[in-house]
Amino acid sequence: MYWSKCFIPTAKEVPVGTEAVSHQLSLRAGLVNMLTSGVYSYLPLGLRVLRRIENIIRQEMNNAQAQELFLPCLQPIEVWQKTGRDKVMEDIMIRFEDNRGRKMCLGPTHEEIITELVRNYVQSYRQLPVTLYQIQTKFRDEIRTRFGIVRALEFIMKDAYSFDRDEEGLKKNYDRMYEAYKNIFKRCGVDVVIVAADSGAMGGDVSHEFLVPALIGEDEIVKCPSCGFEGGVTESQKKDDPCPECQQQLEGHVAIELGHIFQLGTKYSQAQEALFLDDDGKQKPIVMGCYGIGVSRLIAAIIETNNDASGIVWPRQVAPFDVEILPIQIGDEESMQLAKEYYQGLTDAGYEVLVDDRDETAGRKFNDADLIGIPYRIVIGKRALKEGNVEIKSRKTSEIIMVKKEDAVVKMTGLLAE
Amino acid sequence: MYWSKCFIPTAKEVPVGTEAVSHQLSLRAGLVNMLTSGVYSYLPLGLRVLRRIENIIRQEMNNAQAQELFLPCLQPIEVWQKTGRDKVMEDIMIRFEDNRGRKMCLGPTHEEIITELVRNYVQSYRQLPVTLYQIQTKFRDEIRTRFGIVRALEFIMKDAYSFDRDEEGLKKNYDRMYEAYKNIFKRCGVDVVIVAADSGAMGGDVSHEFLVPALIGEDEIVKCPSCGFEGGVTESQKKDDPCPECQQQLEGHVAIELGHIFQLGTKYSQAQEALFLDDDGKQKPIVMGCYGIGVSRLIAAIIETNNDASGIVWPRQVAPFDVEILPIQIGDEESMQLAKEYYQGLTDAGYEVLVDDRDETAGRKFNDADLIGIPYRIVIGKRALKEGNVEIKSRKTSEIIMVKKEDAVVKMTGLLAE
Numbered sequence: 001m002y003w004s005k006c007f008i009p010t011a012k013e014v015p016v017g018t019e020a021v022s023h024q025l026s027l028r029a030g031l032v033n034m035l036t037s038g039v040y041s042y043l044p045l046g047l048r049v050l051r052r053i054e055n056i057i058r059q060e061m062n063n064a065q066a067q068e069l070f071l072p073c074l075q076p077i078e079v080w081q082k083t084g085r086d087k088v089m090e091d092i093m094i095r096f097e098d099n100r101g102r103k104m105c106l107g108p109t110h111e112e113i114i115t116e117l118v119r120n121y122v123q124s125y126r127q128l129p130v131t132l133y134q135i136q137t138k139f140r141d142e143i144r145t146r147f148g149i150v151r152a153l154e155f156i157m158k159d160a161y162s163f164d165r166d167e168e169g170l171k172k173n174y175d176r177m178y179e180a181y182k183n184i185f186k187r188c189g190v191d192v193v194i195v196a197a198d199s200g201a202m203g204g205d206v207s208h209e210f211l212v213p214a215l216i217g218e219d220e221i222v223k224c225p226s227c228g229f230e231g232g233v234t235e236s237q238k239k240d241d242p243c244p245e246c247q248q249q250l251e252g253h254v255a256i257e258l259g260h261i262f263q264l265g266t267k268y269s270q271a272q273e274a275l276f277l278d279d280d281g282k283q284k285p286i287v288m289g290c291y292g293i294g295v296s297r298l299i300a301a302i303i304e305t306n307n308d309a310s311g312i313v314w315p316r317q318v319a320p321f322d323v324e325i326l327p328i329q330i331g332d333e334e335s336m337q338l339a340k341e342y343y344q345g346l347t348d349a350g351y352e353v354l355v356d357d358r359d360e361t362a363g364r365k366f367n368d369a370d371l372i373g374i375p376y377r378i379v380i381g382k383r384a385l386k387e388g389n390v391e392i393k394s395r396k397t398s399e400i401i402m403v404k405k406e407d408a409v410v411k412m413t414g415l416l417a418e
Numbered sequence: 419m420y421w422s423k424c425f426i427p428t429a430k431e432v433p434v435g436t437e438a439v440s441h442q443l444s445l446r447a448g449l450v451n452m453l454t455s456g457v458y459s460y461l462p463l464g465l466r467v468l469r470r471i472e473n474i475i476r477q478e479m480n481n482a483q484a485q486e487l488f489l490p491c492l493q494p495i496e497v498w499q500k501t502g503r504d505k506v507m508e509d510i511m512i513r514f515e516d517n518r519g520r521k522m523c524l525g526p527t528h529e530e531i532i533t534e535l536v537r538n539y540v541q542s543y544r545q546l547p548v549t550l551y552q553i554q555t556k557f558r559d560e561i562r563t564r565f566g567i568v569r570a571l572e573f574i575m576k577d578a579y580s581f582d583r584d585e586e587g588l589k590k591n592y593d594r595m596y597e598a599y600k601n602i603f604k605r606c607g608v609d610v611v612i613v614a615a616d617s618g619a620m621g622g623d624v625s626h627e628f629l630v631p632a633l634i635g636e637d638e639i640v641k642c643p644s645c646g647f648e649g650g651v652t653e654s655q656k657k658d659d660p661c662p663e664c665q666q667q668l669e670g671h672v673a674i675e676l677g678h679i680f681q682l683g684t685k686y687s688q689a690q691e692a693l694f695l696d697d698d699g700k701q702k703p704i705v706m707g708c709y710g711i712g713v714s715r716l717i718a719a720i721i722e723t724n725n726d727a728s729g730i731v732w733p734r735q736v737a738p739f740d741v742e743i744l745p746i747q748i749g750d751e752e753s754m755q756l757a758k759e760y761y762q763g764l765t766d767a768g769y770e771v772l773v774d775d776r777d778e779t780a781g782r783k784f785n786d787a788d789l790i791g792i793p794y795r796i797v798i799g800k801r802a803l804k805e806g807n808v809e810i811k812s813r814k815t816s817e818i819i820m821v822k823k824e825d826a827v828v829k830m831t832g833l834l835a836e
Contacts, residue, residue, distance in 0.1 A: 007485050007548055009539040033535055035490055036520065041535060042488040044550075050488070067425050070460040070468070072453055073491065073555060074572045096514045098571070099559045102454065106524075117451055117459060121427040130425055132462075137491060137555065141517045153516070154492045 001321075003356045008045050010368045020216045022303035023148030025312050029372045031299070031320075038145030038153035040296075045372065048320035048352075049299055050156070054135050056187045056317065057158050057293065064173075064180040066131040066160050071110050071117070073137060077103040079112045083271040092140040106139035111268050111290055114161045119274035122286065125165050128276060131173055133160035135295060147216050150256060150300045160291040165278060167265075170287045174206070174263055177291045181210055181259050184293065189315025190301055192258060193221050195232025204267060210259035210293075214304040217256035224248050256301045257294070264288040312373030313396050322351040322416055324374040328362045328381040335380045338390065338405060342378055345409035351416060370395070376415060378408055419739075421774045426463050428786045438634045440721035441566030443730050447790045449717070449738075456563030456571035458714075463790065466738035466770075467717055468574070472553050474605045474735065475576050475711065482598040484549040484578050489528050489535070491555060495521040497530045501689040510558040524557035529686050529708055532579045537692035540704065543583050546694060549591060551578035553713060565634050568674060568718045578709040583696060585683075588705045592624070592681055595709045599628055599677050602711065607733025608719055610676060611639050613650025622685060622707075628677035632722045635674040642666050674719045675712070682706040730791030731814050740769040740834055742792040746780045746799040753798045756808065756823060760796055763827035769834060788813070794833060796826055 009030040018024045026032045031046030042050055058068065077095065080086035086093070086105075094106040107113065114132060122128065135158045145151050162173035178194075185192045190212045197209040209232065211219055220233045224243035231244075233252070243250050268274070269285035278284050306313045314320070325342050327335040339355050346353045354374060356365050362381075369377050379391040390408050392401045392415065403411045427448040436442045444450050449464030460468055476486065495513065498504035504511070504523075512524040525531065532550060540546065553576045563569050580591035596612075603610045608630045615627040627650065629637055638651045642661035649662075651670070661668050686692070687703035696702050724731045732738070743760050745753040757773050764771045772792060774783050780799075787795055797809040808826050810819045810833065821829045 005483065007487070007539075007550060033538070035492075035531065035534070036494045037518075039490045039492045041490060041531075044485045044487055047486055047488050065423065067462045068465055069425070069462055070465050072457045072459055072572050074453075074457045074557070076454045091517070094514055094516070096512055098512070099509070099561050100455075113453065113459075116453070120451070121425075132425060139492070143517050154490050 001354050003354060003358050006044060006354070008372070009043070010371055012367070018148065020147035020150065020304065021307055022150070022300040025303050025307055026148055026300065029312055032149060038142070040149055040152060045320045046299070049318055050295070052318045053188060053295060053298055057135065057184055057295070060180040060184045061133050061158070061160060064131070064176045066133045068134060069132050070134050070136060071107070071113050073106050073139065075105050075107050075113055077105055079116050080105065083112055083268055085112065092142055094139050094141050108138055108140045110134070110159055111161070112272065115268045115272045115274050115288070118163055118286065119272060122163065122276055125276055125278045128286065129162065129164045129169050129173060131160060131162040133158060148300060149296045150216065151218070152296065155297065156295040158293040158295050162289040164287045165276070166287055170263055170289050174261065174289050177261055177289070178208065181261065181293070185210060185258065187317050188298060188302060189318060190258070190305055193230045193232070193255065195221065197232065197260065204262045204264040206263040208261050209257055211255040211257055212301045212305060213253050213255045214301065215254070216304065217254040219255045219257045221253050221255045222250040223253050224250055256297065256304065258298055258301055259293045261291040262289060264290055310367070311371035314373045314375060316375050319375050320372070321354040321374045322376065323353050323412060324369055324377045325353060325355045326365055326369055326377055326379045327357065328365070328379065330357055330359055332382055334385060335382065338380050342408055346412060349413050376412065378412060419772050421772060421776050424462060424772070426790070427461070428789055430785070436566065438565035438568065438722065439725055440568070440718040443721050443725055444566055444718065447730055450567060456560070458567055458570060463738045464717070467736055468713070470736045471606060471713060471716055475553065475602055475713070478598040478602045479551050479576070479578060482549070482594045484551045486552060487550050488552050488554060489525070489531050491525050491557065493523050493525050493531055495523055497534055498523065501530055501686055503530065510560055512557050512559050526556055526558045528552070528577055529579070530690065533686045533690045533692050533706070536581055536704065537690060540581065540694055543694055543696045546704065547580065547582045547587050547591060549578060549580040551576060566718060567714045568634065569636070570714065573715065574713040576711040576713050580707040582705045583694070584705055588681055588707050592679065592707050595679055595707070596626065599679065599711070603628060603676065605735050606716060606720060607736060608676070608723055611648045611650070611673065613639065615650065615678065622680045622682040624681040626679050627675055629673040629675055630719045630723060631671050631673045632719060633672070634722065635672040637673045637675045639671050639673045640668040641671050642668055674715065674722065676716055676719055677711045679709040680707060682708055728785070729789035732791045732793060734793050737791070737793050739772040739792045740794065741771050741830060742787055742795045743771060743773045744783055744787055744795055744797045745775065746783070746797065748775055748777055750800055752803060753800065756798050760826055764830060767831050794830060796830060
């Protein structure tokens, strides 16, 4: 893509009323736009990051034998009444009556809807296990939306649901998802702390949270400043407790919850009569698990934990582009010819490339490059070109390599393949 | 994919209360599930079709120099009040007040929201033209939802918006979109009739509709039974008029509206003060166009115009899979070994393959294969295997080719490349 033809509105100023670094940077780098408090649009650059994250999630979900579907936002309240969660979730549920007088809500989550769907199709143990997932918009009418896309009214979630004959099958699926979650967060460049957690409004016995320690967040973990131990703040593990590893005093630390997985058991299938005929001839409720990831929140968490004073420092796998090509003098024919060649060469090699061909000062271009944080930058300037050279710079290490202009694509693809 | 591990719930029976063939087939083939009247889930097979259509649309939009973004479903009513369309669209708009007392609606369309967004970023003629699009869920509270996903409360749309300095720029963008639309529908396997149309609630002067003649639909076109002329029912062209080509009497025909493009002009930019500074130093309203495609409806239209008595006959480019491999005897080792080899060979060649490895009767498998309508089928049966052969069958032509079992992948890739 050529920046002059792209809609990437960057801004120098820190937007008023923002406290989280990820919120400030996502606005300044032109990733998202706030329509109204708690409601955001994804601009082209932000959507690219979202798509890359979604693809990582899809690959790992498919590997975990889950199949993708797409459930509606609109849900009849009567389905929620079966489990009583129309009351439990009342405060955050957006409700309305439609033109036919049906009482509806906007899905804050989809346990009831997926249970209803599976119940219509699954009658026999031979149709189990089945795991389904979607990446979809959810709505929660929170009074205290915070930190931009960390806590919004409308947000994107990946939610998966497993359906098994018995507890043993559930545990297998749960373990599979647990591993998939570790892979997903690792590939997205965030170091998560996994914590045995309370099941809350979801129900069920066993549950784990995937948290990332950050400067902001609404959850808490404990850390040992001495040995590096990290854990959740749970019933058995309080902030005042000594570290189990080295008996030092633990420190509390805020964290962002990115994922939560639950062994639901039969809470929903019993209430909604999602039954199957087992091979012993008995009708039994399907044994369920559910597995959520806050996809839009993950973008914020990645930025929150991957930035410096100049802007975002995208991890390779989720960056909106792999390489930015920055010709300093766009009036210089050789510079622009090289930019074009590099663009073509790297695109042909399967990489996503942005050329900053804007008629802006070198200072503005360098600042914007730091701000939007593409992993590698090829700088084409007349001074270095006199010696036949161009510069490759790593956003993360700030390391600069001078390469012969004719070797830039080969060198760049080498670095990208590392 | 192996069918035994897939969630593809097919049904023999025609669902009660359905009249349109596309509605019946999309339910029977396990593409969609009705949650409540007018609200549908996309099951894995339906989602595959949706994704293929979306990819075609994305390619053509990107070629037309449009950039993808993603706008919110939730919209503040105050933005709609600027154009007065909160009143115009009142009947179909789903509204609610959120927990902070803000008056909100679910987006039935996004002209106001995109104009608000662009207005925040574009100040100068140098930032124009820009064309933005999204593929996103819309909500219209229609009393008369009909024909399944043809007219639903919640549906998926591609909506694009162009922003230009002047009418000349708008016309260029409009022509570019007009061509992109022709390509999209052609690639999706539907023959559209393009009709100069009334702009209705959108406003503006010039507009075209893209219609597909079908057995159902809420629009109408005229056809000449003699020379094949097709046209819209407009002010100048009535059903009772003679055909302009051959002077025969025209016949009316129902049709499904799949796309509608509009030269909006400055209706929205004036009302919402989306102004730019032109190179003559004057502030002017941005000149807009908007371009919609009913994506979920397109699935219905493809089925409506591509089916026979046995089921769906998917056009190649939008089929959920390219090839179905059907081993008749799953207990036969050689059959299953071949199925696996073919699956691997065709998958490696970049095709999407479904293996029907279910423990079902041959009759059930053949019927389901016809129903879900994958373009090619490789049938592996013990009788043909005795002669060293397998069968390749085209769903569209019913033509069967007998091939040596070791040549099946090569022959199949040859047919797919045609």
